[in-house]
Amino acid sequence: MDTDVIIIGGGLSGLALADHLQRLGVDYRLLEARSRFGGRVKVAKVEDGFFDLGPSWFWPGQPRIADMVSRFGLTVTEQYSKGTLSFEDEQGDVQRGLGFSSMEGSYRLKGGMNSLVTAIVAGLDPNKIQANAVVTAIHDNGHITVDLADGQSVTSRKVVLAVPPRVAATVNFQPALPAAAQGAMAAIPTWMAGHAKFVAVYDHAFWRDDGLSGDAMSRHGPLAEIHDATDANTQNGALFGFVGVPASARAGQGDAVKAAAIAQLGRLFGKQALSPKHVFYQDWAAAIETATAQDFTPPNSHPNYGLPNALANLWDGRLQMGSSEMAGQFGGFLEGALEVAENLAVDLSE
Numbered sequence: 001m002d003t004d005v006i007i008i009g010g011g012l013s014g015l016a017l018a019d020h021l022q023r024l025g026v027d028y029r030l031l032e033a034r035s036r037f038g039g040r041v042k043v044a045k046v047e048d049g050f051f052d053l054g055p056s057w058f059w060p061g062q063p064r065i066a067d068m069v070s071r072f073g074l075t076v077t078e079q080y081s082k083g084t085l086s087f088e089d090e091q092g093d094v095q096r097g098l099g100f101s102s103m104e105g106s107y108r109l110k111g112g113m114n115s116l117v118t119a120i121v122a123g124l125d126p127n128k129i130q131a132n133a134v135v136t137a138i139h140d141n142g143h144i145t146v147d148l149a150d151g152q153s154v155t156s157r158k159v160v161l162a163v164p165p166r167v168a169a170t171v172n173f174q175p176a177l178p179a180a181a182q183g184a185m186a187a188i189p190t191w192m193a194g195h196a197k198f199v200a201v202y203d204h205a206f207w208r209d210d211g212l213s214g215d216a217m218s219r220h221g222p223l224a225e226i227h228d229a230t231d232a233n234t235q236n237g238a239l240f241g242f243v244g245v246p247a248s249a250r251a252g253q254g255d256a257v258k259a260a261a262i263a264q265l266g267r268l269f270g271k272q273a274l275s276p277k278h279v280f281y282q283d284w285a286a287a288i289e290t291a292t293a294q295d296f297t298p299p300n301s302h303p304n305y306g307l308p309n310a311l312a313n314l315w316d317g318r319l320q321m322g323s324s325e326m327a328g329q330f331g332g333f334l335e336g337a338l339e340v341a342e343n344l345a346v347d348l349s350e
């Protein structure tokens with residue numbers, strides 16, 4: 001047996017589980033498909049600033065992320081929301097002062113959300129975590145064998161699928177899982193997987209000088225909701241928006257979305273917004289490690305997440321589900337990823 005526990009997926013849940021197991025003295029191997037760790041947590045770097053292309057926020061009342069932040073000495077900042085809001089109607093006409101700042105009071109991390117990922121990874125044994133390791137099949141013969149796309153295999157006592165459940169459903173399970181389990185995986189929407197983010201970086205946050213918060217709502221698009229994305233680590237300013245164009249309509253249209261988004265920021269925030277020093281576009285629906293075609297239409301509200309009965313005790317407990325979507329209280333969120341990891345660590349160390 002190569003190890004006790006194979007963790008498939010090096011997003012926040014898989015990394016946090018590895019961190020727990022290491023501290024509990026349980027041997028593990030973590031296998032991550034991408035060339036980087038973090039999964040849905042991803043940042044773009046411009047000079048000394050880091051701009052979130054995945055999650056930006058966490059919230060008061062989320063205890064595990066607060067503990068991590070204090071353990072690693074990370075710096076929390078509040079979402080900038082001082083000043084006037086902007087609203088763009090169907091015709092692209094801009095009005096000021098309507099609505100409310102939907103993210104006021106939300107917390108961000110100086111250096112971007114990836115600073116949490118970097119801190120966890122720095123504490124893990126580099127010999128136990130592997131990037132560019134795409135899992136294709138999992139076999140149960142009383143113990144576990146995991147096959148990788150490059151032909152390697154790894155064996156263990158137990159395996160945790162810390163990947164979005166719909167992505168997990170695409171793995172080849174031998175023997176096949178019960179139809180109810182396979183169906184349950186495919187039925188769970190991956191939180192935010194159908195979304196895309198656009199970020200524009202400027203040499204400073206000029207909208208603040210004009211008394212604007214950077215918050216905007218738009219019925220014209222392509223960005224539906226815009227916020228200040230400035231990183232406290234840098235003098236540069238940034239705005240980000242969630243793209244309102246549906247995933248199937250924006251597929252292959254990245255350049256057109258970017259050009260239209262810059263024009264929109266110009267309408268909302270003035271001429272200076274037309275000349276960003278960098279723009280970034282991240283379409284999560286196009287990332288096969290995150291989304292499947294079922295995620296192209298996002299849920300209208302936050303789903304009621306948690307481990308369904310059909311996914312409990314698979315292969316007599318040798319196969320466990322471990323992404324944020326399995327969390328009963330904070331499912332879908334970063335805090336949910338930490339919640340699932342904490343619960344699994346207790347189970348796996350018994």
Ligand SMILES: Cc1cc2nc3c(=O)[nH]c(=O)nc-3n(C[C@H](O)[C@H](O)[C@H](O)COP(=O)(O)OP(=O)(O)OC[C@H]3O[C@@H](n4cnc5c(N)ncnc54)[C@H](O)[C@@H]3O)c2cc1C
Binds near residue numbers: 031041054332336
């Ligand atoms: C645009 C966007 C905005 C968001 N905003 C927020 C926010 O503000 N606040 C918040 O709390 N949450 C937010 N979220 C949700 C948050 O990102 C997730 O809850 C969290 O990152 C999930 O972590 P995870 O480890 O469970 O899953 P993931 O991050 O999806 O990690 C799964 C990992 O498995 C890997 N993988 C997949 N298939 C395989 C395979 N076959 N073999 C090996 N590895 C594989 C993937 O590459 C990935 O690294 C947002 C998400 C997105 C996309």
